[in-house]
Amino acid sequence: MHDPPKPPDLLAAVACFLREELMPQLSGALAFHTRIAANVVDIARRELELGPRADAAEHQRLVALLAQRGDLAALNQELCRRIREGDMTLQTPGLAAHLWELTLAKVAVDQPGYASYQRERES
Amino acid sequence: MTPDFATALAAVIRREIDGATGIAKLRALSGGAVQETWAFEAQTPAGPVPLVLRRARPALRRDRKSGVSIVEEAQLLRLAAASGVPVPPVRAVLRPADEAGDGFIMDFVTGETIARKILRDTEFAAIRPGLARQCGEILARIHAVDTEPLAFLDRVTPERFLTENFSLYDQSGHSSPVFELAFRWLRDHVPPPPARATLVHGDFRNGNLIIGAEGVRAVLDWEIAHLGDPMLDLGYICVTSWRFGEIDKPVGGFGERHELYAGYEAAGGRLDRARAAFWEVASTLRWGMNCLMMGRQFITGIDRSVERGAIGRRMSETEIDLLRLLAPRD
Numbered sequence: 001m002h003d004p005p006k007p008p009d010l011l012a013a014v015a016c017f018l019r020e021e022l023m024p025q026l027s028g029a030l031a032f033h034t035r036i037a038a039n040v041v042d043i044a045r046r047e048l049e050l051g052p053r054a055d056a057a058e059h060q061r062l063v064a065l066l067a068q069r070g071d072l073a074a075l076n077q078e079l080c081r082r083i084r085e086g087d088m089t090l091q092t093p094g095l096a097a098h099l100w101e102l103t104l105a106k107v108a109v110d111q112p113g114y115a116s117y118q119r120e121r122e123s
Numbered sequence: 124m125t126p127d128f129a130t131a132l133a134a135v136i137r138r139e140i141d142g143a144t145g146i147a148k149l150r151a152l153s154g155g156a157v158q159e160t161w162a163f164e165a166q167t168p169a170g171p172v173p174l175v176l177r178r179a180r181p182a183l184r185r186d187r188k189s190g191v192s193i194v195e196e197a198q199l200l201r202l203a204a205a206s207g208v209p210v211p212p213v214r215a216v217l218r219p220a221d222e223a224g225d226g227f228i229m230d231f232v233t234g235e236t237i238a239r240k241i242l243r244d245t246e247f248a249a250i251r252p253g254l255a256r257q258c259g260e261i262l263a264r265i266h267a268v269d270t271e272p273l274a275f276l277d278r279v280t281p282e283r284f285l286t287e288n289f290s291l292y293d294q295s296g297h298s299s300p301v302f303e304l305a306f307r308w309l310r311d312h313v314p315p316p317p318a319r320a321t322l323v324h325g326d327f328r329n330g331n332l333i334i335g336a337e338g339v340r341a342v343l344d345w346e347i348a349h350l351g352d353p354m355l356d357l358g359y360i361c362v363t364s365w366r367f368g369e370i371d372k373p374v375g376g377f378g379e380r381h382e383l384y385a386g387y388e389a390a391g392g393r394l395d396r397a398r399a400a401f402w403e404v405a406s407t408l409r410w411g412m413n414c415l416m417m418g419r420q421f422i423t424g425i426d427r428s429v430e431r432g433a434i435g436r437r438m439s440e441t442e443i444d445l446l447r448l449l450a451p452r453d
Contacts, residue, residue, distance in 0.1 A: 033429060033430065036429055036430055036433050037429050039433060040429055040432055040433050040436075043433075043436055073298075076298050076300065077298045079300050080298045080299070080300050080303045083300055083303040083304050083307060084303050084306070084307065086307065089307075090304070090449070090450050096450045098300075099300055099301055099304065099446060099450065100446060100450070100452065102300065102301075103301060103439060103442045103443050103446055104443070106439035106442065107439045107440060107442075107443050110436045110437070110438075110439045110440070111436070111437070111439070111440055114440050114443070115363075115366075115368045115369075115370045116363055116370055116440065116443045116444055116447060117440075117443055119370065120443065120447070120452070123452060123453070
């Protein structure tokens, strides 16, 4: 067991430092890349916070959707194979719902400010 | 830091620009993957003349597999200008004997290229309502450019686009169920080659246009121009990522599809809405593929920059937009 502070809190502090303290001192390419660095630190923080639960939910949905057991990566590959070969389509019960859940969970980590995500989350 | 080609460039400018005595204020504008762009001024008795140097990255000169070479880009700009497409006028093409690298010199066109400013700043409020129509008119002129002198360009059919991108995806080792769904949809809807292959810009979007107080001043970034389906350009400009947050204005975040189409037809373009819809999905997936491939460069260690890693994580924005197109929830 590691001592606190916890990784997400440390990363939140790093992102805040990059944005609030460092960026105002910079201009041009360095300011641009510092903003990207802060965004990347936020992605890592959000994945630490939200990833485990999203992965578990994805795994549970895949087991039900595919009627098959296996680890998450193997089941996701099996889903890809079935879509590619036309064994599963948007008419397959549960597929569209799974793809939406999966994608919303990804964007929630990668880019929660993205306009399409904001719109879909409202609906 | 003065780049090593500065002296050679000054010699070219003295030869090509009337009365020029030298150059000043040479600075890098942007570094693309294959080409670099430099701004500078030619010093003349009448005052400074702002110019731009487009130059191939020396290390990459022999690696080129596809896309437009820098010398071809100069040819393309001259042909497009002759057809009434707003582009920066080409002043001179570098010669091997100049020893300044491969490249060409064009006028510096002032204006705004940052998409979010074009969409939000009040100084563009008056021209925004006309931009979609103007883009349609410009695209019709691009698609009317005589293709005979352009035999050096790649030829891309819808089928080839699909095959190449699917092969890239398949070899990447990444598994995205949403990309699988999109590839499947494209496979089921792929149109035959167009009746007439035209010049296609391929990257015609908000961000690659110089905008001034009167509208579009110049179309930039011709690096992936090719001969193919003109409807690609009409679908591409509607990709949600290129709306920069203004997702309810499908054309570049500033206009409506019917405005784009009206401008296109008024300037002599022949519209095919179904093909444009195919290319909107295909182009959304292509941007997603770019994100995937840039992410792979990070993962495999070819480019460990923060920026590459960050772009890899933009793949999911294209997945949500593909779902909005193919599996809308209402």
